[in-house]
Amino acid sequence: xxxxxxxxNKNKKVRMFFSLCMVxxxxxxxxxxxxxxxxxxxxxxxxxxxxxxxxxxxxxxFHINFPTSAGIMLLNIPAAFLxxxxxxxxxxxxxxxxxxxxxxxxxxxxxxxxxxxxxxxxLFGGVLWGFSISLALKAGGSTGGTDFIAQxxxxxxxxxxxxxxxxxxxxxYVCYGFTFGWVEAGYSIIFQxxxxxxxxxxxxxxxxxxxxxxxxxxxxxxxxxxxTCRHGMSIIEAHGAYSNKKFYICKTVVxxxxxxxxxxxxxxxxxxxxxxxxxxxxxxxxxYQPPIE
Numbered sequence: 001x002x003x004x005x006x007x008x009n010k011n012k013k014v015r016m017f018f019s020l021c022m023v024x025x026x027x028x029x030x031x032x033x034x035x036x037x038x039x040x041x042x043x044x045x046x047x048x049x050x051x052x053x054x055x056x057x058x059x060x061x062f063h064i065n066f067p068t069s070a071g072i073m074l075l076n077i078p079a080a081f082l083x084x085x086x087x088x089x090x091x092x093x094x095x096x097x098x099x100x101x102x103x104x105x106x107x108x109x110x111x112x113x114x115x116x117x118x119x120x121x122x123l124f125g126g127v128l129w130g131f132s133i134s135l136a137l138k139a140g141g142s143t144g145g146t147d148f149i150a151q152x153x154x155x156x157x158x159x160x161x162x163x164x165x166x167x168x169x170x171x172x173y174v175c176y177g178f179t180f181g182w183v184e185a186g187y188s189i190i191f192q193x194x195x196x197x198x199x200x201x202x203x204x205x206x207x208x209x210x211x212x213x214x215x216x217x218x219x220x221x222x223x224x225x226x227x228t229c230r231h232g233m234s235i236i237e238a239h240g241a242y243s244n245k246k247f248y249i250c251k252t253v254v255x256x257x258x259x260x261x262x263x264x265x266x267x268x269x270x271x272x273x274x275x276x277x278x279x280x281x282x283x284x285x286x287x288y289q290p291p292i293e
Contacts (some may be wrong), residue, residue, distance in 0.1 A: 022139035023094050027101035028109075029132040030143065034068075035111040037125025038191075041118050042184045044176060045129060046169030046192045048075040048145025049102070054176055061179075069103035076144040094141025102143075118187065126191040130198025137203045166196040207256040208283050213266055214238075214274035218248040224269035228262050229254060253280055 030049070038045065044053040052071030059066035076099045084092045115121050136143050146165050169192050177185030213221050218235050225233055236249040254262055263275055 019094055019139040019141065020097070022135050023098045023141050024101060026132045026136040026139070026143065027098050027105060029128065029135070030102050031105040031109055032111055033125050033129050033132065034106065035109070036113055037115075037121045037128070040113040040116075041121045041125075041187060042180065043122070043125065043188045043191050044173075045188075045195070046146065046165065046172070047143070048072065048079070049099075049143065050169065050172060050188075050192075051075060051145075054172065054179075058179060067107065069106045072099055072103045072106075072144075079145060079149075091141055094136070094139055095144050098136050098141055099144035122187055122191050123194065126194025127198050129191070130195035131202065133195065134199050134202035137199070166192060208253055208280040209256045209259045210251070210253050210278050210280045211259065211262065212276040213250040213270075214247060214276070215250060215270050216245070216247050216272070217270050218250055220269040221248075221250045221266050221273060224265045225250070225252065225262060228265045229258050253283055 034045075034053075037043070038053075042057075044050045044057075049068075049072055052068045052075060055071045056066055056068045076096070080092050080096050113121075115124070133143050146168065149165075170189060173185045173189050173192070176188060213225075215221050222233060222235070225231075231252055231254055233250055233252040236251065238247055238249055239245075240247055252262075259277065263277075266273055267275070
């Protein structure tokens with residue numbers, strides 16, 4: 001089943017269809033979270049959606065109705081134009097579709113709260129909010145706003161910066177605290193922390209893995225590896241203490257999302273290969289990162 005899905009995913013039209021479905025689900029889920037978990041607790045999210053929610057509440061203090069949906073569009077459209085050339089048109093299209101759907105659905109859909117307990121709202125809302133963003137990112141898009149900036153910088157440095165996005169959001173929460181009280185601001189920070197950790201766990205495009213292949217047939221390993229991805233590989237000649245035979249250690253670093261395909265192809269080429277993987281904390285030097293489509 002997994003092999004069939006991988007083959008289908010190589011087709012651009014099929015992949016685009018799946019991406020559109022994921023983006024639509026992401027937008028619907030965010031609207032659901034805002035109505036069911038955030039509004040009852042007077043919470044705001046991070047990013048441009050959070051700023052739009054903040055603006056809605058701030059204008060309400062002066063009895064001015066400024067819809068959250070309008071704020072989302074006003075903030076995101078300029079960022080989309082700025083990033084269209086820097087990232088990719090497909091990424092910007094999917095991101096624009098996502099935040100546009102959120103803006104429209106906020107005015108159309110209404111959901112009743114599930115919990116009266118604030119802790120449950122923060123817990124479920126924060127995790128689901130992170131999941132909704134991860135869904136859009138895995139589709140090849142984003143939820144707009146600071147996601148545009150995060151993806152642009154991450155592509156340049158080959159490293160996720162979601163923790164730094166969290167720190168930026170904390171500044172907004174301080175402003176929110178001064179305006180509406182520190183209790184709501186504190187709960188919003190916890191909400192955003194859960195969301196950020198969920199994204200870091202689910203979206204691992206920039207996480208790197210070191211793989212060591214121990215084999216008696218290095219050329220098979222090299223050929224299978226080079227057909228799978230664009231990375232270098234070091235071949236180390238070694239000697240087995242137990243077998244008293246010569247063998248080779250083929251060592252490389254790949255992105256975590258590539259690791260499964262690489263290992264699968266190498267094991268097909270050499271069924272007796274021994275594979276050892278471990279997380280790479282930092283990688284300095286040239287590292288090829290496939291661009292976002």
